[in-house]
Amino acid sequence: MPTVRRIILFTLLFALVVIAAIGLSGLLGRLLDAGNALASSDVTGLARSLAFTLIAGPFATVLWWLLWRRMGQDERSSLAWGLYLAGMSTVALVTASATLLTTAAALVRSDWQPRTFATGVVWAGVWSWHRWMSRHDRKRPSRLVTVAPILGSVFGLVVGVGGLVTAIGSLADAAIDGFAPSVVVGDPWWRLTLQALIWFAGGAAVWWWHWFADRARTLRGGLADVALVAAGVAGATVLSLGGAGTALFSLLKLAFDRSVPVAQILDPLGAALAAAAVGALVWRYHRGLAVTRSDQTRLAVGVVTSGVGLVAAASGLGVIVNSILAATTVTLAGSDTRSLLLGGISALVVGGPVWWAAWKPTRPVDAVQVGATGRRVYLVLVFGLSAVVAIITLLVIGYRLFEFALGDATGQSLVDRVRAPLGLLVATGLAAGYHFAVWRHDRSAITAAPGRERTIARVTLVTGADPEPLTRAVADATGAAVTVWRRSVGAEPAGTDPAGPTAQQLVDALHGVTGKRVLVVTGPGSRIDVIPLQD
Structure with a gap:
């Protein structure tokens, strides 16, 4: 019953906070929009904002006060409290960042957007409020505390990389236009570059705040490693290979197929070069971080990079076969077939070496x-x-x-x-x-x-030290699958060695122990408790 109660109450609080924030954003936007009357012709929108603010707002305040007042140890250790703070902090961060950056970018073209700015201000307040709760000395959650920093760093990385690619691509396009002039319709190139730089600066600030200030960089295992591999390695590899393939295709078209104007051929070249360069830098940085992680993370980096290269190379090979067969027909022979062939060659040339370097088939x-x-x-x-x-x-x-x-x-x-x-x-x-x-x-x-004797099926290891050497030693000695439970910060008594027992001491403690499941508790100090569990 306490678990069900927490789930219901925190879900209700989440919904009420979102509704109240939407209503308050609407009211603040109308106040800041000096060019229009408060209600104007949008009576429905004003009524909705008033209802959301004056009904959902007080209910959210009362419910939060009741939950905050009774926030004890049981509530702090509940999954619902940690999940609520992580989810609401992430939603508020994404909404506030996107709307504030949109407002700043619109100012470059002298377009003041008061309602978008109001939304950003309100959600920035929601984010600050929840960040304060997550940092409170006596009432902060003890579970899922690393989710918000990890998700925030990933969001900042994506926004920053997107802004940097757009800015560099715009500069490159402007330089290319000097060699192949084209008719430009719309905003001048510097305006797009400045707007992209604003997005880059905002994303970089969000990423830096979570990556360094919130110490997301030091997190290990679980979601931290998944985010590192998925966003920093896989996403960067896709971005870099996609940009490199597009750039190579444009250059091959320029050299062998000028059936369309040169300006049209070179149109995607600037953005492609920017994507290839930025993606390679992001991949290189995160690969360097993965070297210091666990064996599983290092292996994941290799297979993910190999998989992306394999998809590109296989797609290129399929397109090449397609184009060769198309050349044998009468109706599709000509420039279209040549473009198809050049596209396949570009994908194969870009993806093949990446797959070979990551997979190392001959080694x-x-x-x-x-x-x-x-x-x-x-x-x-x-x-x-x-x-x-x-x-x-x-x-x-x-x-x-x-x-x-x-x-x-x-x-x-x-x-x-x-x-x-x-x-x-x-x-x-x-x-x-x-x-x-x-x-x-x-x-x-x-x-x-030669077979390794498997004396234990599964070991549950409770430790406050670095689990990687201990996990590897237990797996090598017993053949068991190891699950790690981390001690909370400050769980060790004062005056004890925080490093805990060595890997060899742990192996010695497990010598002669057999069973399907074994619980191993390390600490305080060099103490080791080995507890075989009943099936």
């Missing part, structure tokens, strides 16, 4: 990586998805063959009907075959390797 794989769960999941995932796509393309090819045999009157040749799915079939078939062969080789290597 022997050590025994630790062969048996790693991340590598096996990656191989099975690539093989499975490739096989599914290959089967679907076979069905499409079969459908096209029967359609042609039955005399459909579309006028297309057989090659023209099947060239697109056939190119995709070639690419996915090669990817599926290669990764299935690698999976079988890894499986044979694991089977042939």
Whole structure:
């Protein structure tokens, strides 16, 4: 019942705060909009803002006061309290940042947007209020305290990178226009550059605040590693490869296919070069951070980079096959076929080397990586998805063959009907075959390797020290899967060694212990408690 009560109350508080903030934003926007009457013709909007503010606002205040007053240890350790603060802080940060940056960017073109600014001010207040609660000495949550800093750093990174790419791309386009002048319609280039710089500065500030001031950079494991790999590595790799492929395609078009004006060919070049450069810098920075993380995180960085390169290379190969088949037909031969071929070559040239450098197919794989769960999941995932796509393309090819045999009157040749799915079939078939062969080789290597005695099935390790060396030592010594529970800050008695026991001491303590599940509690000091659990 206490859990259900907390879920209901914090969900209700979340909804009331959002509704009250929307209403207050509407009222403040009308006050700041000096050019219009308070109600003007939008009586419905004013009534809605008044209702949201004067009804939801007092209810939210009373409910918050009741929850805040009874905020004890049980409430602080509840998942609902931590989830509420993390969710509301993130929503407020995103809304406030986006609206304030939109207002600042609009001022560059002398466009004052009071209602957007009012929304940003109100939500900035909501964010400050919830940040104060999350920092309170006696009532801050003890769970999910790292979610808001991690999500805030990811949001700031995305906004900052987007603004920087747009700014550099605008400058590059202006420089390219000097060599290939074109008719410019709309705002001058410097206005777009200045607006993009505002977004870059805002995103960089949000990222810096959470990454350094809130110490999101020092977080390890769980969501922190997932965000590092997903946003800092995978997202940056996609951005960089996409930009590099587009830039290479534009240059190849310029050299081999000028069926359209030069200005049109070079139009995407500036943004593509900016995306490639910024994405590479972001990837390099986060890859350097991943080197200091766990073995699983380092492996994830490699397979994610390899996967993005593989998708680009396989797509390019499929497009190349498609274009070669298209060249054999009469109706589609010419400049369109050439553009298709150049696009496939660009994707293959950009994605192939990245896949090769990340996957290293010619280098022997050590025994630790062969048996790693991340590598096996990656191989099975690539093989499975490739096989599914290959089967679907076979069905499409079969459908096209029967359609042609039955005399459909579309006028297309057989090659023209099947060239697109056939190119995709070639690419996915090669990817599926290669990764299935690698999976079988890894499986044979694991089977042939000398077996390690598995004395414990699962170890739950409770520690306040760095869990990585302890986890690795337990897994190597017992073959067990290890789950880490971190001690809360300040749990160690005064005068004890915060480093805790060494990995060798932990292995010695587990010597001779057998069972399916074992609880290991380290500390205070070098103390180790090993507790076999009943099934």
